[in-house]
Amino acid sequence: MNDNLLIIGGSGFVSGTMARRAVAAGWDVWVVTRGQRTLPAGVHAIVADRKQTGAFAAQISAAMKGAGIERFDLVADCIGYDVDDALQDVAVFRDRARQLVFVSTDFVFDPVHRHFPQGETSAHYLPDGYGGNKRLCEMELLRSACGDMSWTVVRPCHIYGPGSLLGCLPTHGRDKQLLKRLRAGEALRLVGGGHFLQQPILAQDLADLMLGMVHRTDLHQRIFQAAGPDVVESVAYYRIIADIVGVELGVEELPVGEFLAQNPASASFLCHRIYDLGNLQQAALPVPATPLRTGLAQQVAALDAQ
């Protein structure tokens, strides 16, 4: 019998990529969304708003009953952002899933107290905001009684690939016009000249990593950094894209201090984001391996095809 997977989300960038990878690999895939976007082919749809907890649990129970599923082999929470979401994961899936994978972020770390490369543990996490709230979700999982459900957290850094926009650094993060700008010969305005290091992870590789966690109850309560194989300066990321489209890259450097003073919320982007993947290797998980250039070429082709 095929393994079955339930994704919270399933039509977004990360969650949709995971759904497609799982369907292609022969999983039975269930996705929970509000039904506002087109779903990947081959998935079973559950329409529910996770913010309406009672209805969310009832819809999932009804779907499980209809399909004769006692427990999902794997549940992936791709859209957990607040403590309430982590609490909901435990309450709803403790008796409905064998394993939960929760998508956190590398923005849990305080950007001014990082190690290079950064491992999974730190004495300095952000207390609030997007990254701080993801850390609160991790802590909620750590303190929860999960019964027979095991859980594992992944902390991706910049995720790229088909299904998303290009750009990993202000002022050209997820820039809708990036290819147009490059082709028009426009210089990119990069904070710090783009010298911050990055280790982008291809969404397909992240999906395969999470799918590779199924039946791994030994990974209970483990948190893993998730990053790609290539460590590059952010400016090199843009140079690769320019090279793929066959143009020269021009860069205008924006002073870091000035930019930060005006955009304090961007602090987590303005630090080196490089990670120790030793724990993924030691756990014999599928370590992300697609070269950055290969993944970016796929993303450029997907954007040009739109």
Ligand SMILES: NC(=O)c1ccc[n+]([C@@H]2O[C@H](COP(=O)([O-])OP(=O)(O)OC[C@H]3O[C@@H](n4cnc5c(N)ncnc54)[C@H](OP(=O)(O)O)[C@@H]3O)[C@@H](O)[C@H]2O)c1
């Ligand atoms: N992008 C990055 O570089 C990066 C880096 C680190 C971590 N992450 C993490 O990656 C995840 C992003 O996932 P994604 O790319 O799939 O997100 P996304 O593109 O924003 O898609 C959101 C998905 O969730 C569904 N959804 C939204 N609100 C919902 C609700 N209240 N109830 C049920 N379904 C709902 C949406 O469908 P409907 O609209 O139809 O409901 C859609 O399927 C996040 O956890 C983020 O923190 C991202």
